[in-house]
Amino acid sequence: MSAELLDLYERMAVIRGTEKAAHDLFMAGLVKGTTHLAAGHEAVAVGASAALRPDDYVFATYRGHHHAIARGATPEECLAELMSRDTGVCRGKGGSMHLTKASASMLGSYAIVGAHLPMAAGAAWSAKLRGTGQVAVAFFGDGATNIGAFHEALNLAAVWRLPAVFVCENNLYMEYTPIGTVTAVPNPAADRAPAYGLPAEVIDGNDVLVVRDAVARAAQRARGGGGPTVIEARTYRHYGHSRTDPARYRPEGEVAEWLARDPLLVARKAVGDGAAVDAADRRAQATVRRAVEAARAAPPADPAQALTDVWADGGAAWRT
């Protein structure tokens, strides 16, 4: 049995449990707005994190709970954010779609499709100019591969040979429309990479070790001056696009097939030691339970916070 794999399993279980809690808290009326659960995508975040340095930059999307937690945001501060608490990771100013943990180099979750790919290129450019050896990783959906920012970012990162890794979480759907019906190539991210002279891999995004190894190869290439890589991780979301989506557009057989390849099941099998995995599950559940209790007990977001943090001086003054 691999201790590393068991650890990765537990990390995924914490994310799964936190999102389950978010869902339950939503049903209990304690989370407002919307959530885009990443349940089913955990292996992408946890596998990638296992391959990255702590100071490597990560940029994610509105479907980003897994990335925030995988990079070091605590379940408690994430749930507190969703529950509009003062202790939320963004102090109640971000919400589910904007989880950020800058102190862990997780530089944000962005809700304009594709917008963060140029930012990741810029962070990679900065790392290159400062000579830090850091890599910048952008995680994005299949849908983002049809927006201009994706193409501009890939080209710029390629011509400037930037230490960037572009990881597409291809879950086969945009909101409700299958990506294949609106995209000219079968692999929406990987098939575009050759146009920018970039290497690409299509991988099993539900196998945490496969993801870890692919991201490790890409990060190594990036750090060695070899430029960016495109990774297309095929995965599947267990729920609808967002809170209100029952996802009836997905064929039953397809859902069943992917649920059978749940990344947690895949890792459980690979660990091989059922008792050890059960113990990891219990630890994860306890972690989440404590997080929910702490978030519930936290004070509500402070209205005074609404008029802070526009500017670097902490204020919001716009006139004399």
Place this chain on the structure above:
Amino acid sequence: MADVITYREAVAEGLAREMRRDPSVVCLGEDIGAAEGVFKTTVGLFKEFGPERVWDTPISEQAIVGAAMGAAMTGLRPVAEIMFSDFLACCWDYLANEIPKVRYMTGGQVTVPLVVRTANGGGLGFGAQHSQAVENWALAVPGLKIAAPSTPADVVGLLAAAVRSDDPVLFFEHKGLFASRGPAAPPDHLVPLGEATVARPGTDLTVVALASTVPVALAAAEALARDGIFAEVVDLRCLIPLDIRTVLESVGRTSRLLIVEENPYQGGWGGTVASLVADEGFELLDAPIRRVAAACVPLPFADPLEQRVMPTVDKVTAAVRGLAAY
């Protein structure tokens, strides 16, 4: 250094001063490097600082501004150039949704010390898609600082403040002013963001202007002075922070206010200035607040048409006379 320089030279001078001072300042944009900029506002930079500091980009406005944002979040002070301000529309997501919001929506976890420079405004016959004064677009978005200098010295001083600012600054260089001349900036010149200046003192009426409309207002004031009407011209220099105190103090002296802006009347920045003065300076006023702004049409090409649409000395002079006689 020459005693008198052009506004265009002042841009390159201001950038060079900041790049010499701070190695984390890097420039990126289309044709800004070896070619030294389509408006020749980056002359000498590539030669002095090389390709590691001055980066030619593809025609990818989103990648330019998006990469500047990512770099600003991670330790650099990028200065991005968007060739014509009209093209800001091609990367508006970054200026409306990303850059001004990221600090706030992360609860202050990140800062974005960047400058986006762009050539703004009309009067040169570039037609509807290369002539707009779009400073009011930026004014609609909380979270951006907005500078728009009218003189070469202010270009240098405000660029210094913009580059050193830990907040994102949208820096409007006026195309119609590039060839204009003025006293060179003294060494270490810095004009803090959000400080208006009285460009010409007067007693009868306050004319608030910005960038290209400052010389228009000054020319009108000069002509009117011959007829015994003394207009005070306030150069705002920045829209955010908005130095409304200087405007209110001036109106306190003159009791009349004319606002001259190049962006369209519809949604123009003068509306915000007028609203603040009406709200906080009503008792100071002896006449209605008037605005001379661009007509609410796209900028036409032909000279007589463009002049018909944009603020001109004649229009300002007529408006001042009307207000003075009110």
